[in-house]
Amino acid sequence: MARISRQEVEHVAALARLVLEESEAERAVGELEALLDYAALLESVDTEGVPPTSHVLALATPMRDDTASESLEPESALANAPEREGSAFVVPRVIDDEDAG
């Protein structure tokens, strides 16, 4: 049985930049638990020495030549911007210290 705590669900939500309302959080715990309980059936599968499949294709890495195309017109690049200034996108003020990377 997967036992997920409310705290874990909230941590995962925070990683995904989502907030859960009080009622949603309880519900999400139950739903995730049910899904992970179901997924637990994989535990019984013997995968000793089985390589993982990330891609079904046995391809050699396709590569492109290093030639630069024209840039997208700035007006096209910015056309969908919720907020812009000149040709820059604008977001609420970022404080230096909340560096994420």
Added chain:
Amino acid sequence: MSEGHPRYDVVIGLEVHAQLCTESKLFSPAPVAYGEPANHCVHPICLGLPGVLPVLNARAVEFAILAGLATHCTVQLHSVFARKNYFYPDLPKGYQISQYEEPICTEGWIDVVVEPGAAPRRIRLTRIHMEEDAGKLIHEAGAAGSDGTRVDLNRAGVPLLEIVSEPDLRSPSEAAAYLRTLRGILRYIGVSDADLEKGHFRCDANVSLKPRGTAELGTRTELKNLNSFRFVEEAISAEIARQAELHDEGTPVQQATMAYDPHTSRTRVLRLKENADDYRYFPDPDLVPLAISAEQIETARASLPELADAKCARFQSQYALTAQDAEQLTESRPLADYFEAAVAAYGLAKPVANWLLRDVLQALGELELGIEAARLAPESLAALIRLVDAGSTNAKSARGLVKELVANGGDPAALVHERGLEALSDSGELEAAVEAVLGEHPDDAEKFRAGEKKVLNFLMGQVMRRTAGKADPKAVRELLARKLGA
């Protein structure tokens, strides 16, 4: 010279992000350019628009292979691009395409000379991997005075190599020497301009201390974004001092990301790493694994140029240069190439080294130019030195022309003539000048004849002054000696 610490062993590991000098981005055909207006070098891929897909830049892979070979790494035939997931406005897709469990290059080393002439230190590299750069955030208020942060994605997706060293460095000066050597290698093999001012070469440093002689590693902190060699040394020194103080007090060092403030010369905590970051790396399903053939690696190996340390050793043996001159001449590949071309034109190495290291580099420095921009061709430098050898002009006059030749080019002999700088060695003018000087200073001539030989220098100076420096000093000396009956 910034040293380690008297009571603690200092352990430093460096992570360098070097920008590869490609035309287009790592996974997008958008142009790579510097200094363009915001979002003028972008493609739907760089904006992370719905539905876009990455395609790998072949040249970036070639460059990564060259960098791996030049640093004695194993280039992996199979490597994997992974997604590093985190949210930040400079990261358009919400993940960075990087390499994680299976990087392209592993386990290398470079030899680092910390002090000229001293035995090199071998610093091990953990890995080199390829990844895309993030965009740029502009925090200062814009023209329209909005108080938000502006996002420019011109740099988003530019190809980087992340080069990670083992914690083999023991002092700030070693760290700086390592960075200089690494930068030299990347430039030598032509994969990165490694221009620190443009952010082409950025460094993070992991620093920890342990009481001298003990085995257990201390808690390390990470200094972020050190963008000059001087700051690297200063910041690490400051961080060593801060950690030493904590150790002295018995206060535990906390794992943290640090920033260095050059105004106060101190480091401060940016953020504590209470929980390890959870980047949820996984293989990028949009990119199949990177397969490199053994032939491709051998082709790259064959194309690898002679590197600085090998060239330096060869210059010492082939041209009988001092270690110091050889090191200076091999610091950059264009300088070394210039030197060899000038030697080929002139025939002898030592005079070329002297002229190049003293006069040409000084002129370039004053003109704020690199050797590639010098209009004085190596053959012309050789010609200039030969004019001095032949006594056609004197060394001082020739030196005075270097800056002009470097800036504008031209034929040295023609320029000497144009400026009227021909030496007066054979002309009657020189003899007249000597006689005039001896006539003006009979007492000094007398002193010389009485055995006070150093008076000759004074008399020579007078002749040179009278000829406005155009006389060949050798010829003046000979003529004076003859007239004085020496």
Added chain:
Amino acid sequence: MSAPPPLVGLSELRAELDAGRTSSAQLVDRALERAEALQPRLRSFIGLRGESARAEAEQADARRLRGDPRSALDGIPVAIKDNMVQRGEPTTCGSRILEGFVSPYSSTLVEKLEAAGAVIIGRTNMDEFAMGSSTEHSTLGASSNPWDVSRTAGGSSGGSAVAVAAGIVPAAFGSDTGGSIRQPASFCGVVGMKPTYGRVSRWGLVAFASSLDQIGVFARDARDAALLLELISGHDPRDSTSAPEPAPDLRASLDGDVSGLVLGVPREYFVSDGVDPEVLARVHAAIAELEAAGAKLREVSLPHTYTAVATYYLLATAEASSNLARYDGVRYGRRAEGAQSLGDMYVRSRTEGFGAEVKRRILLGTYVLSAGYYDAYYRKAQQVRTLLRRDFDEAFAGCDVIVTPTSPEVAFSLGSRTEDPLRMYLSDVYTVSCNLAGLPGVSLPCGFSDGMPVGLQLLGPPLEEGRLLRVADAFQRRTGFHSERPPELA
């Protein structure tokens, strides 16, 4: 408004156009009017391209009159799912978070359709970001099944299935990540084909789960499906997962002959447990029909079938959690009003912008990839994926085509599953393995149960679309299920 008569199959329309009995302008008008007239009942379109579609139809007519049509599809009205971008047109993926987004570039699919002269009349309804099996998770509201409007059209490409089933367009395009073309095709009584992974470029297809997503077609019969697939297939250098294969000649294999072909009947797909017995009966009858046509039957085994749904949901949600990180309100799409800080902007834009099912899957996927769980869930699921692929390799060593039901049931009532996500996921049991193994799969109508269409699924080895369509075509030459029309819309 009374609806104009339905548009029949591609070849019929082509013949009418070529004989000058109709024009592209008339066909496109009819398609647009029918779409609008049926929209209140079916909700199959999120957006229609009235004016530009009509202008394109006139150009197609001009080409035809000059005797210079671009392809068999020139001037034919078609529809695309709302997750395939078209330059200058909105794309929403059925999500609030992409409200107002207009794409500055086109998908390869759209470029190919434009090059062929097809007229895209609009974008079809779908579960938000293709996450669902009922088209109920859409900002527009659920599409209804033309055979019974109280029932689901299936999903996530429900709108495209409905558009073809209801005779609005003769052809539509969808995407299939775990059955999202085949299941709605089965529910709506049309042919739905998911090609081999890599066969059709994903450039410009908004990603749900990149290693599973594949564009495919909805059509009235196998012949039309073959024509459409030929047109949209082929290697694309903009998609690193595109198979380096030329577009296949699929119509050449439609000769009606299946004699000697070995049909594999997987034991694990024909257990009575959880399957509507009527559905099983129709599928068995269809298999018997193919046997009568000369095919041989062989029982095969796909022993890891029981792991497929769990494996699929772990991998698909993990990839989705990362693919959907770009919807952050910075460069395009919905941004929450009045956010006080960057963090606030992210959280509120995403929380308000995504619907419940998408959030549920993002949470699961984030959990699966997070530190400490990666090996237990994600890596484990990737290993099991290898076993599922090996099952198929072994099965195809003994047969040419695998035959199964498409879905364990016919279309269920709208609203009956939304409260129980796990039950909804389990109904994908017959379709997800095909995506996990990257195989081609087709669903075709094979009868009715309770008045609702039943789908027969054919699965083949990689790149063997031609073989699947040959079997489907042979079946359709002997039966008339694909010509049945929803009664009240006839």
